[in-house]
Amino acid sequence: DQQVKQNSPSLSVQEGRISILNCDYTNSMFDYFLWYKKYPAEGPTFLISISSIKDKNEDGRFTVFLNKSAKHLSLHIVPSQPGDSAVYFCAASADTSGTYKYIFGTGTRLKVLA
Amino acid sequence: DGGITQSPKYLFRKEGQNVTLSCEQNLNHDAMYWYRQDPGQGLRLIYYSQIVNDFQKGDIAEGYSVSREKKESFPLTVTSAQKNPTAFYLCASSSAPGHPFYEQYFGPGTRLTVT
Numbered sequence: 458d459q460q461v462k463q464n465s466p467s468l469s470v471q472e473g474r475i476s477i478l479n480c481d482y483t484n485s486m487f488d489y490f491l492w493y494k495k496y497p498a499e500g501p502t503f504l505i506s507i508s509s510i511k512d513k514n515e516d517g518r519f520t521v522f523l524n525k526s527a528k529h530l531s532l533h534i535v536p537s538q539p540g541d542s543a544v545y546f547c548a549a550s551a552d553t554s555g556t557y558k559y560i561f562g563t564g565t566r567l568k569v570l571a
Numbered sequence: 572d573g574g575i576t577q578s579p580k581y582l583f584r585k586e587g588q589n590v591t592l593s594c595e596q597n598l599n600h601d602a603m604y605w606y607r608q609d610p611g612q613g614l615r616l617i618y619y620s621q622i623v624n625d626f627q628k629g630d631i632a633e634g635y636s637v638s639r640e641k642k643e644s645f646p647l648t649v650t651s652a653q654k655n656p657t658a659f660y661l662c663a664s665s666s667a668p669g670h671p672f673y674e675q676y677f678g679p680g681t682r683l684t685v686t
Contacts, residue, residue, distance in 0.1 A: 459613075461613065463613075466611070489672045491672075491674075493677075498580075498679070498680065498682075499679050499680065500575070500577075500661050500662075500663070500677030500678050500679050500680050501614070501661070501677050502677070503674045503675070503676075506672055506674075508672065546613060546614065548614075550672065556619075556621065556627075557672075557673065558616060558619070558629075559616075559675065560613075561606075561613035561614040561615075562613050563611060563612055563613045564613060
């Protein structure tokens, strides 16, 4: 049972335009969400996070939006740059017997076209 | 430079052989994790350890074993009991697994191919 879903396996966007990556979750107990970026043959690197008490968090070109009623979060990248081409994973954390563990989505491959 | 190292980057083994993947961190993190990534799937948690000499099974622990004798090291053994061992393996560490937000730092990964 996939608790965190990224339904778009890939996305292509023109350089300078907005990239919107989506993530849906099923567990209402999730209270923290993160986005990771991963280049081929490398480990993921942390990008941005949001707590369930907020609905928006910004960091430079990256903004994450959280809609708790819809159990949906999205990552906006504006403007998109060719170096943003990577796989993006969303992850959600939940308390599991006193330890917070992350559940990762399947990833969306973003390609920014020059 | 602080970080996580995994070696080797590529590993090839024959079916039926056990193989151990190395993971070392010099970030002074208490917690360490092993994930597996398969095509079209997210990162799935194999084992994690919050402190030296203690570890817990993740979601897909069958066919794997770990040890945590030192804070810096968390090796993963893929045993012959693992039915589909070919995958990309990622090691991670973090400082505060008891909080809802803790950034996990990932190593570069080891791609294991078993034939």
